[in-house]
Every structure is written in C-alpha cells, then in structure tokens.
Amino acid sequence: MKVLMANKFFFHKGGAEVVMFQEREYLLHAGEQVIDFSMQDERNSESPYESYFVSNKDYRKDSKLSKLNLALSFVHSREAVNKIAALIDKARPDLMHCHNVYHQITPSIISVAKSRSIPVVLTLHDFKPVCPVYLRLRAGQPCSLCLDGDFRHVLINRCAGSSIADSALLYAEATIQRWLGSYEKVDRFLAPSQFMRDAALHRFRSDQVVLLYNGVDTAEIDASAQDDGYVLYLGRLSREKGVETLLRAHQAAGSWDLVVAGTGPLQRDLQMRYRNARFVGQLSGQALKATIGGASAIVVPSEWYENCPMSVLEGMAYGKPVVASRIGGIPELVVDGETGVLFEPGDADELQGHISRLMDDPSLRARMGTSGRIRAERQFSIEKHNADLTDTYRSLMNASGG
Template sequence: MKILFANKFFFRNGGSEVVMFNEMDLMRQADNDVIEFSMRDPRNLPSKYDRYFVSEKSYRSPSRSSRIKSALSFIHSPEAVEKIGALILDEKPDILHCHNIYHQLTPSIINAASRLNIPVVLTLHDYKPICPVYTRLRGGDVCTKCSDGRFESLLTQRCADGSLGKSALLWAEARYHAMVRSYHRVSRFIAPSRFMRDAMAHRFGKDKVIHIPNGIDASRIRTSDDDDRYVLYLGRLSPEKGVETLLQTHAADDASWRLVIAGTGPLLEDYRSRFPSAEFVGHLTGEVLETTLRRASVIVVPSEWHENSPLSILEAMAHAKPIVASRIGGIPELVRDGVTGLLFEPKNSRDLSGRLKALLDDAGLRTRLGGEARRVVEAEYSLSRHATALLSLYESLTRQFKSPSKAVS
C-alpha cells in the first residue's frame, strides 16, 4: 500500500508531528510505501518528495498587498492544490492521511485528493473543523457556539485575540470550506479521544468519526524508583494550559512543595517574573527530559480547555509516574481517578492543592498509581495497537474506493 501523509511541518514541532512521524515509521515497518507532503522549511527532515512541498509561508508581511495575498492563500492555497495533485498523479498513493494541514496547506488539499478519487483520513489533533480558533475557548471559558457549523459568533465575540480583523479572516476561512464542503469530503476522521469523537460526530455523523487512541513505545522507557520530591509540569506556557492556576496554587501553599516548569511559550517571561519560587527549566529534550521525568514525584496537567489526548500524559504513564490532572475533555480517559492518577476541577486551586499534597505525602499511593499507569499504557496505548487499527482503517477505505460502485464526489 502507498500512503501519502500531509502535515504543514516536516520536523518535530509539536504533538501532531510526533504522532505523524511515528505512524510513518510504523507503516514502513509493515512494508508499506510512505509519501510525504509538507511546506518547505530549513528545519525539515530530509524527504525525497520535497520538490512537491509548498513554499514557506509566515503571514507576517508588512506590505498591504502581500497581506491580502497571504490572507487568500490562508483560506485556499492554489499552490498546495497544484502540487499535491501532481504528487498524487506521479506517485499514485492509495490513501491520503492528513494531520495538521491548516493555513499553510489548507483543507483545499482534501478536495484535490477527492477529485482524484483518493480516500482521505484526517487526524483530529484539535477542534479546528468545528472551532475556527482551534480551542473551543472564549475569554478563558469553554465555548461551543460554532459546533453546529454556523460561525457568526466568531465575529460577534471577536474570538481571535479580540481582533475583528483576525476573527473575520478565520470566519471567511470557515465559511469557504463549509461552502465547498472540504471537511465533508473526508472519508474518516480519526479522534484520539472518545471526547473528541463525540464532539465531532455531532457535526459530521458518528459513522464518519472513529476513535483510534495515540500510541507510545513504552518498551524504550526505563522506569525508576528515583523520586526527588518535585511536581513537574511539561508543556506549552499559554493561557489554556492552566499553568497560572498551578503557579498560583504553588504560591498560595507558600512554596511548601517544589515545582518544576519545563516548557516555553508566550507567557514564560511573565510567569518567571511573577512566580519566582517556581523553577523554570525551559524546553527539555533527550536524556535531560528523561532524567527530569524519572526524578519527578508527580506530573501535573492543569489544563483549562478540552484537551484531546495529551502525549505528555502517555509519556508520564510510560515512566510509571502518577498524574494530577484537570477533569476536562479527553483527560479522564487517560488519568483515571484513583487508578492511574487523581483528577481535580479545572481552575480550582484548593482542589489542585489537595490532590497534589495527597500524593506528595504518600509514597505508597504514588507507587501504586504510577505502576497502574504503566500497566494501562502498555496494554491499551501501544504503538502496535495503534498501527493495527490504522492499517485496518486504510485497508477498509481503499477497498471501498476501488469498488466499481464508488462514485467520485
């Protein structure tokens, strides 16, 4: 089988890229051919298909005419449509699997594949098809007003950073792809969490959205009894991640427990200046990241938006670490209260403090929850299970599209 993967970044920029590169490796291990489509970038990994990649786009030009042209390509990219069409005609893939394609590649590539009778799979890393600003948040509160496909609330609420201009551009993007039915041409959506599956099924139908959990190779991770008595946050420092609630909780507890913040983001310097008792260690990778995880007592995930299926939680589970996390979105599917970790109400500092102290004061509880987290991740979230489900989906769709009765949309 030939599988064409599309993602706007061809380097490990975030969770969506980690998932995609894992899937490409899994497909190669199963003796399938992998084809890549992305955007040119000096950080890209090597690809023999990079001649088909679209030109790099930043959307920050000072020129008014350039900004208008960029805005149009933000909605529909003729270059991406042309190049993916040429790639499909030259390489003849059996299926197109899209990950993070928004803005630089645009959902127009779905239409291009559909016209060439290629089935399209789209992994839902966020809520973009039903929320133009991705997060289903407005002013820090959960919002679902666009879930039914009407996007006018985006304008009236100025959801994009309070800017009417940015909100209007995202509204135009959403309305355009609704008009040309880009997302309706997706053969199947892959939802890494059941929460995401249910949110998207409301708009696209339950038969079109399937739940395939993300996977992790736990066998590469050596568990350890190391415990340096600190709480560890791993991730982006942005409002929806709930880091401010965590930092306020730490300060309110008079820094009676050690807090390590590993990550970067737009709020790093603000947090660093306002919460000097926390330890900000920046973005960690490789052995430094592994060591930091192994020595932590508790991993905390204080999110305040409907998280999908955070890879940081799977990573913590594979390290046999207990997790304290918000009871929101897809998180409770991974952090099972009293089984693999403890849950607290989002934004509730008192609840968060109590959960953290319960674990920090009880080494036996930490060991029990951490051990069960490792068992669950090995049994339910392995890469082999992920690969089997993915191949089954691919084979089912390619059979349908090769059937003489299959009509081209």
C-alpha cells in the same frame, strides 16, 4: 501500500507532529511507502519529497500588507493544490492521511485527492472543523457555540485575539470550506478521544468518525522507580494550558518543588512572578527522559478542551502518577484515584491539596504510577494504535478497490 501523509510542519513542533512521525516511522519499518507533503522550513527533517513542499508562511510574523496578499491562500492554497496534484500524479498513493493542514496547506488538498479516487483520512488533533479558532475558547473560556454550525459566533465575539479582522478571516475560512464541502469529502476522521468524536458528530456522520486514541511506545520507555521529589509540568506556557493555576498552587503550598519544562508567550512574565519554581525551558532527547524519569508526579492543569495529550500518556508510561484537569478527553485517560488524580480546571486550592497529599505519601505515588504504566501498556500502546490505524487504511482501500 503507499500512504501520502500531509502535515504543515515536518519537524517536532507539538503533539500532532509526535503522532504523525510515530505513524510515519511505523509504516516505513513495516515496509510500506510514505509520501511526505508539508511546508518548507529550515527545521524540517529530511524527506525525498521536499521539492513538493509548499513555501513557508507565518501569518503571525508577516506584515499587514503581506497578510492581505496571503488572505486568499489562507482559505484556498493554489500552490498546495498544484504541488500535491503533481506529487499524487507522480507517486500514485493508495491513500492520503492528513494531520494539521489548515492555513498553510489548507483543506483544498482533500478535493485533489478525491478527484483522483484516493481515500482521505484526517486525524482530529484539534476542533478546527467545528470551531474556526480550533481551541474552542471564547474570551479565554471553554466554548461550544459553534458546534451547531453557526460560525457567526467567532465574528460576533471576536474570538481570534479580540481582533475583528482576524476573526472575520477565520469566519470566512470556515464558511467557505463548508460551502466547498472540503471536510465532508473526508472518508474517515480519526478522533483521539471520545470527547473529540462527540464534538465532530455535530457536523459529520457517525460512520465517518472513528475513535483512535494516540499511542505511546511503552517498549521504548522504561518505567522509572526514581523519585527525586519534584512535580513536573511539561508543555506550552500559555493561558489555556493552566500553568499559572499550577504555579499559584505551588506558591501557596511551599512544601514541594516544581519544575516547569516548556516555552511560550507567558514564559517571561511567569518567571518574573513565580521565582520559587524552576523553569528549565524546552527539553528534548536524554534531558527530557531524565527529567520525566526523576519526577514524583506529572501535572496537566489544562483549562481548555484537551483532546488526548501526549504528556498524560508519556507520564503513565514512565510510571508516574498524573494530576490533571477534569476537562475534555483527559478523564478518558486518567483513572481518578487509581492512576492519578483529577481536579476542577482553574481550582488552585484543589490542585494544591491533591499534589500535597501525593507528595506526602511515596507509597501512594508508587501505586498510582504502577497502575498508570499497566494502563498505558494495555490501552494506549503504540502497537495497538498502529494496528487499528492499519485496519482503517485497509478497509478504505478495499472499499475503493485499491
């Protein structure tokens, strides 16, 4: 089996890349061939197909003139179309699996694959097909206005950072992609949560969208009995992640230690205003494993519609109780009162109460951590994820005569 795997980043940038590289490694170890398609970047992992990668584009850093010149490629990339056509014609894949492809690569590559009778799978790491700004946030608050297909809301409410120009570009992108039917050509969407699947069903057929939770490699992660008495936040330091709600809860409590691991636009401001927390920056490798292993609990205080956050699955795999917001797909992962505790997004007082109760009761932490590990092994193992993924691939290839 030859799988063409497309994602705009070919390095570990976020959760989408974690999932993509997990699937890629599984396929290679299973003796299958993986054909990479991505964007050029000095941080990329090595790939025998890197000569086909599109040129690097960073729409946030380019000048206004460059943005004007790149506006059309933001919606439809002629470069991506030409390069993936050449790659497909040379490598002859049986199937194309897209992860995050919008903006730098664009969904225009879907039509190229379909014109060659190649089935297309797309993992819904975020809400882009039903929300032009992909986060489903309006003025910093969760929003569902565009789910009915009226993308004018992004323009009316200036959802792209309050910028009329950026919002207009996202509106044009969403409208043109719908007119072209790019996403409608996808054979199978993989939704990593039922919450995401329900959102996608506003636009796509029920048989087109299947539930496939992210997986965590419990064979590679040992449950940790270590408990060094600190609460751990892992993630981006941005408003929608709710990290400031956690910092306010910590400041009000004053009775437990907080470690914040990650970087982001709020980093400097939060470090200046919340000096009692320990900010350790972006962690990876052994440092990350040791920090998770020593934590008393993992906190995921998100204030946007999370999908299937890897931080929750990894916390469970390490045998840690997870304290998380009751929002998006998170309640599908955390069993309230059994593997962790759920709280209302943005409620620092409720969050502070839950964490303080956990930190005062080591036996409760241990019981919840053990239950979380068992749940990760039974429901969210990487083996289960990969088996279901392969079944999806095979069914589409059989239907197409591949």
